[in-house]
Amino acid sequence: MTIQWFPGHMAKARRQVTEKLKLVDIIFELVDARIPQSSRNPMIDEIIQHKPRIVLLNKADMADKERTKEWISYFKKQGIQALAINSHAGVGMKEITALAKEVLAEKFDRMKAKGIRPRAIRAMIVGIPNAGKSTLINRLAKKNIAKTGNTPGVTKAQQWIKVGKELELLDTPGILWPKFEDQEVGLKLALTGAIKDTILNLQDIAIFGLRFLEKEYPERLKERYQLETIPEDTVELFDRIGTFRGALSGGGVIDYDKVTELIIRDIRGEKFGPLTFEKTEDMQ
């Protein structure tokens, strides 16, 4: 969450994923279901080459269910299987193995036809910081962390986590960078807590959040702050929210810093219900 990405870090992160690619049959690309596009690494296709993959839309509990369905169809249209999960509560865990088996069925059938003894599917999780990689690994691991240095082709002993009989997971995920140079992507990453607040102007984040709510979920915005109408003027909107929530400074005037913080906290804290900040129809 505190990573500052510089070209050197990016090259190293990429190398680490590339090195481990040959150890696994499949990549689990973990994204945040609230921002399925902005939480992806911009070079992911190039990095993982033709390795089979599944996109896991994590934190699905915090995302708009209808939009999540649309994103799953979107990925499928691109030829990528996708699944909504909640690593925190352990929802969708069994489905991960089932889907991996489905994606790899042909490869494993071919291995069987050649007389190769059946083995567990080997997988690695990759994703940007805060996507939930550790939470997912812990959830899948339970207590089944097994050290196996005898995997053919493994020079350095890798820690594999056994997930049932049919899946083995590398215990260290690949951490990749987001497309942070895009201002809107940055704002979405900040609103979902994926990047440090200090990188962006807090008021910009709050305003982006409010205008997003106004456009996509106006009733929820009105209800939360008891607004009959949503003022076009941002200062007026802040004033109305600040007055309603009593975000005042010592002298009784609106404290815009307090208003900013409470808006961001409300959005991150699901006070507007489950939200998804991007739509498949906006993809070119």
Ligand SMILES: Nc1nc2c(ncn2[C@@H]2O[C@H](COP(=O)(O)OP(=O)(O)OP(=O)(O)O)[C@@H](O)[C@H]2O)c(=O)[nH]1
């Ligand atoms: N609501 C919800 N929260 C989740 C879920 N998965 C992870 N989280 C939370 O998201 C935050 C980040 O999770 P981590 O597992 O630390 O993320 P990470 O990808 O390992 O992060 P880095 O170590 O920074 O790369 C934590 O506060 C988790 O509790 C989920 O499915 N639902």
